[in-house]
Amino acid sequence: MSRRAPVVGPASTTLPVGFQVQIDQRCAHDGNLRHLVGGSPLRVMKMSDPALGMTSDDGRIAVHDAGTQLLARRLLDSGIAHPRPMSGPAAGEVTIVVPVHDNQAGVDRLLGALDPGGASVVVVDDASRDPITVPDGVTLIRFEENRGPAAARNAGVAASESEFVAFLDSDTVPVGDWLTMLLGHFADPTVALVAPRIVGLTDSTDVSVAAEYANRFSSLDMGPREALVAPGSPLAYVPSAAMVVRRSGFLGFDESLRVAEDVDLCWRTHGQGWRIRYDPIATVGHEHRDSLKAMLNRRRFYGTGAAELASRHGALAAPVVSSAPLAVAVISLLTRSRVGAALAALIAVYVFRRTNRLVGTVPRGRVIAAQSTARAFGFGLLQAGAAVLRHYWPLSVIAFAVSGRFRRWFAAVAVAEALAMWVRNQMLDPEAPVMSPLHYALFRRLDDLAYGTGLWQGVVSRRDVGALRPVISR
Incomplete structure (x- = not known):
């Protein structure tokens, strides 16, 4: 399977009763909630008296009727407010898909640390030289020919039936209640994809200088600020090393891409009218390259994806x-x-x-x-x-x-x-x-x-x- 047929945008934009949003205090200069300045592109919003009446002193809005629904949606979509959902899908509604190629140790470490909490787990062996083994209760799919991580992830989705799918690369280890933190975002019916912050797996105080740089400034780490993800904004995409998707909004990874398939997915998803959220409260550790040669070779590999993105998305991939x-x-x-x-x-x-x-x-x-x-x-x-x-x-x-x-x-x-x-x-x-x-x-x-x-x-x-x-x- 390469690209799936285009997915129709969200059927509804209505936020559920009880859903809350928080105005970004950086947009409320000197705590002034009457005039909000922020978002990307820059917007100026003047809150009416009724809108201020729906808002708490600290900028919180709880959805309970048509007025609060409209205000919360507008603030969310402008990037001036961030979601604070009260609940979301249960872990039992999730399948965790792990693509892997020649990394048995990584799979063992990930599965050993993973607390699925009722989620199903599918490991897709992308033609490893020594076939990957998994414990009982974990579904294993094996490719006889190497097809790349995009194809492996798509195969994992095809083998699952759940409405939500979490992707974790074999060199990652999630931290704490990462899945619960991310699932709450799907209470918003327009959200198709949510990603955690990806941090270094090793302690930066006990590694080489090259590994210290990789841990602190990895291109997979999107930083400490939550954000609405959109091309052309300060946060244009999120990496596929760790993300959760809604099946009804999942367009499928482009299997012809061996690099930048995550950027391509994010941009196509946004183009269909879905929202993408980045939530750094949830974290996933990643085993970065710890030698200078390996780190730079990985950076070079990521760079090759720019030409592929430009051919598909034109100006969205422009360097300036x-x-x-x-x-x-x-x-x-x-x-x-x-x-x-x-x-x-x-x-x-x-x-x-x-x-x-x-x-x-x-x-x-x-x-x-x-x-x-x-x-x-x-x-x-x-x-x-x-x-x-x-x-x-x-x-x-x-x-x-x-x-x-x-x-x-x-x-x-x-x-x-x-x-x-x-x-x-x-x-x-x-x-x-x-x-x-x-x-x-x-x-x-x-x-x-x-x-x-x-x-x-x-x-x-x-x-x-x-x-x-x-x-x-x-």
Whole structure:
């Protein structure tokens, strides 16, 4: 089975009585629930007196009638509020599917740690050289030819009858009540897919520096903030190493993909009108590559998927997405000239005035507009730096070889981008172990080189430059 026939979108958007949502306090500036600013893209919502009457002082709304239903749905879909379901499906309504290839030890560890709580378990052996064995009570499916993780997961779904299916890779170990925490989200009938946070399985204090970087900054770790997942948003997808899906909203993994099949599934699911949630309260440990060579080779492999995504999803896979004014401003700043700085300042004023018109009725609207403008410019600079260092680094190498001015500029960008990202990561997750800025900068640059190598490998293999084509909107 490759792609399944298109799944119809959710039959209902009605939240059940008792379902609750929580307004993200970052959207309520100074605790002001009257005016909410947030979401992606940025939205401004003014709460009416009746809406405020439905909302508790801390921003909680409980669904109990048509009015609270409409308000909760609007806030959820805008990304300004997050779900707080009171109940969800039972574990007995779930099948756990484990795809595996040549990892008996991982399967043994996962099944030994797994508390299914009534869920069925299906292990799909994707043509391991030594056939996988499982204990009694676990269903085993074996492929005689290697077909890839997408096909293995699809086969597990086909062998199950439950309405909900949880996917766990064989190198993962779920933590605590992960499944119960995720199942509650399916009380929302529009949710087709939910994912936990994926963290390092090993203790970062007792591993190599390469493994410490992998544990702290794995591309599978989507961070500490819950979010509505959507292409083009700060959280564009969730990894398939650990996720739970609703059968009626499951489109099937594309079996022609050996990499990025999870991104493809998320984007197709979103395109059908379903919602995807990321909930970092639920965690799953993952055995990351602990050697530098293995880690970088994995990053390169992930990079090869960009060309495949671009061929299927076009602009959604673009390495750079920007508005024309912001792109001009960023390029102007990067010239490090007085003329460039003046032009960027003029554009900043233009962006500020446009944003201020949007939030002008909000208390402290000018401050919010200034902050939003600064964040946009900061993101634009980081995106440009990442593109030069990651997506387009082969071109940067050529420029580095022929231009002394570019060499100085490139070195400054390489250091500044790494330092900015180190600070950003510490601010987002202050309780996480701290890696030295020097080590982080070194491994981030190696990470970029590996991913960029894979990206160009995929572009050359497919003879399609779509994964390198920026998207600049008016």
